[in-house]
Every structure is written in C-alpha cells, then in structure tokens.
Amino acid sequence: MNDTTKKIKSNEKSAIRLNITLSQQHQAYFKHSRDFQRKMSEKVYSMLKAKEIIEIQAHSLIIPEQVSLTNGATSGEEKKKVSGVLTFTGRHSLGDRQLKYLPEIKEIIEEFFTEDYLKSHVDALLWEVCRRYKSYIGRNNKLPKSSIKIRDKSMAYKSDIFRLNVETKEVLIKKMTKDKNEPDVLVPYDAEDFYLEKIGLLGFGKSKKLEHLTEAKGGIISFKKNELVLVADKVVTYDKVKTWVGIDINKSPDNWLYFSKKIDGKYNFPKPKDILEIEEYIRSTQKKISKDRSIKSKQRSGLRKKWNKAHARHQKMISDFIFEKLEKLKTSSKSSVGIGIDTVGTGQKNGTFGQDKVIVAAQKFCRANGMAHYFVPTPFTSQRCNKCGNVSKQALRKLIKDKYICVKCSHKCHADLNAARNIAAFAKVLQDSDFEMTGTLNLDYKVKSWEILNDKFKLKKK
Known part of the structure; x- marks a missing residue:
C-alpha cells in the first residue's frame, strides 16, 4: 500500500509575525487609508440609520427597493441602463465588490483616490468598515449610538498587497493605483528565527527574476506594536488512525462534554464550577456594557x-480542561486515536457557554500532538441510532431523562453519548473517504463533508 494512503491531508493556516520599521512617510501613507475608512464609517452609519442599507450580510448588503448604481456595476438582478446608471427594482442584494458603485460611496472614493485606483484594495478597505458594523449589530442586536471609530491601533488588509523581498528584508506594499510605474512602499522588516523560517510557506515567484519575492498576501498591521502579521497556507499530514473518539458539546452544565470513549472511567464531564463562575461574570459584564446607559464612555472602555481579559481566562480554563482529558485519552489508548469534534453553534450566537472555545482547544491539542481530527457536521447526530443506523425524528420525542430510544431496534443509551458515538463514526467515514481536513469550518468544508456522510449513511430521506 502506498504511504500516501495512510495519511490525512490538512490545509491549515500559519501566522508569520514581522517587526517593521515605519517612517513618517509610511505613517502618512497608512493614515490616508484610515482617514478614508473614518469617512466611510460615518457614511455607512448614516445609511444604516436612514434604512438606505437594510442589512449587512457575510459578503453583501441588502439595500431598498429602488437604487441606482454608477456604471461598472454588474448583477444578476433585473436592471436597465438609464442615462449612465444602472437602476435596480425590488429588494436587492449588493455584493461586497459592488459597494463602490453606490453614488454616495463613489463620491467619497473620488475624494481620496485618483481615477486609476486599485479596485480590489479599496473594496477591502470598504468591506472592513461594513464588517465592523455587522459584528457590532450581531453582538448587540442594534445600531451603535454613533458611527464606529476607526482607531490608529491597527488595520486589516484583506486584499493581497504585501510581498516580502527576502534579499533586502523589506516589505513591498502595493500602492493604491494601477500605475505599474509607481513604486511600491518599502518597509524594512525583521523577525525571530521561528517566523523567518516560516516565510517559505508564503510561496515565491516562479521566474528567476521574482524568486526572491514572496507571493502577495493580505495582512494586519499593528501600529501600536510596529508589527505586520501575514497568514500562510500550510499543508500538514496526519497518520490515519484505527480508533476515533467523538466529543459532543452541550449547553447543559451537567452534560457539558460527552466522549464516545471513557476517560477516567467516565463518558460525561459536567462543566467545572470555576468555568461557570467566569461565564456568569462575562454575562453580567456584557450586560453592563450594552444596557447600562448610566455608564460613561471611559467606564465602558474599562469594562470592555x-x-x-475574562474571555482570555475563560479560554485558558477550557483549554487546560480539554488538554488534560485528551492527554489521558491519548496515553491510555492501546491504538492510535483521532478526535471527531462537534461543530455546535458558537458561544457568541448562543450565549457564553464555551462551545466555541472547546472546539478551539480540541483542535489546538490535536495539532500540537500530531493527532488526526475532523470537524464533524452536527445534523442527524442526535436523530441517528449509533447501533443500527436508523434515522428518525420520532426518537427525539422518546427522550426520557436524556435517554435515547431507537424506534427501530429499541437500543437505549444516554442521548448525548449516542451523539458522541455518531460523531466518532462520522469522523471515521471522512477519514476512510480521504477527505481533506481544514483549519477552519468554512462553507465548502461543510457542504463536501455533509455530501460524504449523507452518501454513506443515507441521513436525509429523498
């Protein structure tokens, strides 16, 4: 058997932190971008208040029934060209790359940039502003009282504007215009050996002329730390395993974690008291920040x-707990073990219950210890009988004190243990299908993994 068939590929991300030296000229260059974002923040806020933007989604805006876009915009929606503009009728989804064609947005762009501006660069700056409003509204379920402040601490650039010259140890930052004769902004860099060794992950130009230049990437500049963080793709391989253990994550403190295999003689681990206490502190502090109007801005900043800090302590507590249990699982297992990780909704969506932090901790342990692991889609893990494979919603109605009772074979077990065993079974099928793991649970991963599982287990009845 070929060795490659015994490995699982994982597409992961690796951060590269570089110390950079910013001159006054560099600071002025970045200030121009921040000033543009500040003006944009005021405009987006006023449009949200006036309902000219109805909703901000992951990669689009929902705009009202009738709106006109300047030339250059394209859409699958019904449109007609009228005196140099595109006019839309009906509730319309405007993609992140079309935002610049709204007349009021285009006016601000023209105020800051020349006609030959680099569209992808400006798109990224625009969408970073919209992303902040989406995040705020998602957390607080309302608009802020005033426009979101664009501070001088850091800037995230999603567009690929950073390249490294490894010969001169300089960061080449693409200018805002398309003019190829305009030189890049050059910023000296240095880093610890650990990060310098990882620069090769960024990839290099294919021609001899460009072999000393890395491929262009987006990144985050911290003006406070004088630091540039780039993220590189990294393909890692893990040995295939004989045994898979599933982790089912629950809101209930009594049934917080269920493993498909016993650890210290137990399947179930209730949430520890110290974790419950810090979660209560986080909830009460968040309530003060978002609802107590008597708190002044300075006090609110201190509370935030x-x-x-409480969230950081919360993550550490959960990580310590997960690391301890998985270490015992690893050392006590006679055969190689992989971990199937439940992908239940995150704490931000469901309240501060720590589900998202369990996922992060489990993945971190597996990576550090070279253990195979999969994010496992959650649909049907509660409905499927782990013994006979029957899938039935009726089984959920027969839950008696958290007991799962299969309507076909009458198999009985704790409902969360049943889910954990299904997660383990699903992870094994993903491995046997040579499905590539990934560093993040993105939509493509969800769809492809679900297709494999549905094909194997016939989860969804046609």
Missing part, C-alpha cells in the same frame, strides 16, 4: 478591557 475586563470583559476581554
């Missing part, structure tokens, strides 16, 4: 710092 405490809230962030």
Whole structure:
C-alpha cells in the first residue's frame, strides 16, 4: 500500500509575525487609508440609520427597493441602463465588490483616490468598515449610538498587497493605483528565527527574476506594536488512525462534554464550577456594557478591557480542561486515536457557554500532538441510532431523562453519548473517504463533508 494512503491531508493556516520599521512617510501613507475608512464609517452609519442599507450580510448588503448604481456595476438582478446608471427594482442584494458603485460611496472614493485606483484594495478597505458594523449589530442586536471609530491601533488588509523581498528584508506594499510605474512602499522588516523560517510557506515567484519575492498576501498591521502579521497556507499530514473518539458539546452544565470513549472511567464531564463562575461574570459584564446607559464612555472602555481579559481566562480554563482529558485519552489508548469534534453553534450566537472555545482547544491539542481530527457536521447526530443506523425524528420525542430510544431496534443509551458515538463514526467515514481536513469550518468544508456522510449513511430521506 502506498504511504500516501495512510495519511490525512490538512490545509491549515500559519501566522508569520514581522517587526517593521515605519517612517513618517509610511505613517502618512497608512493614515490616508484610515482617514478614508473614518469617512466611510460615518457614511455607512448614516445609511444604516436612514434604512438606505437594510442589512449587512457575510459578503453583501441588502439595500431598498429602488437604487441606482454608477456604471461598472454588474448583477444578476433585473436592471436597465438609464442615462449612465444602472437602476435596480425590488429588494436587492449588493455584493461586497459592488459597494463602490453606490453614488454616495463613489463620491467619497473620488475624494481620496485618483481615477486609476486599485479596485480590489479599496473594496477591502470598504468591506472592513461594513464588517465592523455587522459584528457590532450581531453582538448587540442594534445600531451603535454613533458611527464606529476607526482607531490608529491597527488595520486589516484583506486584499493581497504585501510581498516580502527576502534579499533586502523589506516589505513591498502595493500602492493604491494601477500605475505599474509607481513604486511600491518599502518597509524594512525583521523577525525571530521561528517566523523567518516560516516565510517559505508564503510561496515565491516562479521566474528567476521574482524568486526572491514572496507571493502577495493580505495582512494586519499593528501600529501600536510596529508589527505586520501575514497568514500562510500550510499543508500538514496526519497518520490515519484505527480508533476515533467523538466529543459532543452541550449547553447543559451537567452534560457539558460527552466522549464516545471513557476517560477516567467516565463518558460525561459536567462543566467545572470555576468555568461557570467566569461565564456568569462575562454575562453580567456584557450586560453592563450594552444596557447600562448610566455608564460613561471611559467606564465602558474599562469594562470592555475586563470583559476581554475574562474571555482570555475563560479560554485558558477550557483549554487546560480539554488538554488534560485528551492527554489521558491519548496515553491510555492501546491504538492510535483521532478526535471527531462537534461543530455546535458558537458561544457568541448562543450565549457564553464555551462551545466555541472547546472546539478551539480540541483542535489546538490535536495539532500540537500530531493527532488526526475532523470537524464533524452536527445534523442527524442526535436523530441517528449509533447501533443500527436508523434515522428518525420520532426518537427525539422518546427522550426520557436524556435517554435515547431507537424506534427501530429499541437500543437505549444516554442521548448525548449516542451523539458522541455518531460523531466518532462520522469522523471515521471522512477519514476512510480521504477527505481533506481544514483549519477552519468554512462553507465548502461543510457542504463536501455533509455530501460524504449523507452518501454513506443515507441521513436525509429523498
């Protein structure tokens, strides 16, 4: 058997932190971008208040029934060209790359940039502003009282504008215009050996002329730390395993974690008291930040710092707990073990219950210890009988004190243990199908993994 058939590929991300030296000229260059984003933040806020933007989605805006876009916009929606503009009728979804064609947005762009501006660069700056409003509204379920402030601490550039010259140890930053004769902004860099060794992950130009230049990437500049963070793709391989263990994550503190295999003689681990206490502190602090109008801005800022620190402590507590259990699982197992990780909704969506942090901790442990692992889609893990494979919603109605009772074979077990065993079975099928793991649970991963599982287990009845 070929060795490659015994490996699982995983497409992961690796951060590269570089110390950079910013001159006054560099600072002025970045200030121009921040000033543009500040003006954009005010405009987006006023449009949200006036219902000229109805909703901000992952990669689009929902705009009202009638709106006109300047030339250059394209859409699958019904449109007609009228005196140099595109006019839309009906509730319309405007993609992140079309935002610049709204007349009021285009006016601000023309104020800051020349006609030959680099569209992808400006798209990224625009969408970073919209992303902040989407995040705020998602957390608080309302608009902020005033426009979101674009501070001088850092900037995230989603467009591929950073390249490294490894010979001169300089960051080449693409200018805002398409003019090829206009030189890049050059910023000296240095880094610890650990990060310098990872630069090769960014990839290099294919021709001899470009072999000393890395491929262009997006990145985050911290003006406070004088640091540039680039993220490189990294393909890692893990040995295939004989045994898969599923982790089912629950909101209930009593049934917080269920493993498909016993650890210290137990399947179930209730949420520890210290984790419950810090979650209560996080909830109460968040309530003060978002609802107590008597709190002044300075006090609110102090509370937010405490809230962030509490979240960091919360993650550490959960990580310590997960690491301890998985270490015992690894050392006590006679054969190689892989971990199937439940992909239940995150804590931000469902409240501060720590589900998202369990997922992060489990993945971190597996990576650090070279253990195979999969994010497992959650549909039907509660409805499927782990013994006979029958899938039935009726089984959920027969839950008696958390007991799962199969309507076909009458198999009985704890409902969360049943789910954990299904997660383990699903992970094994993904491995046997040579499905590539990924560093993030993106839509493509969800769709492809679900197709494999549905094909194998016939989960969804046609």
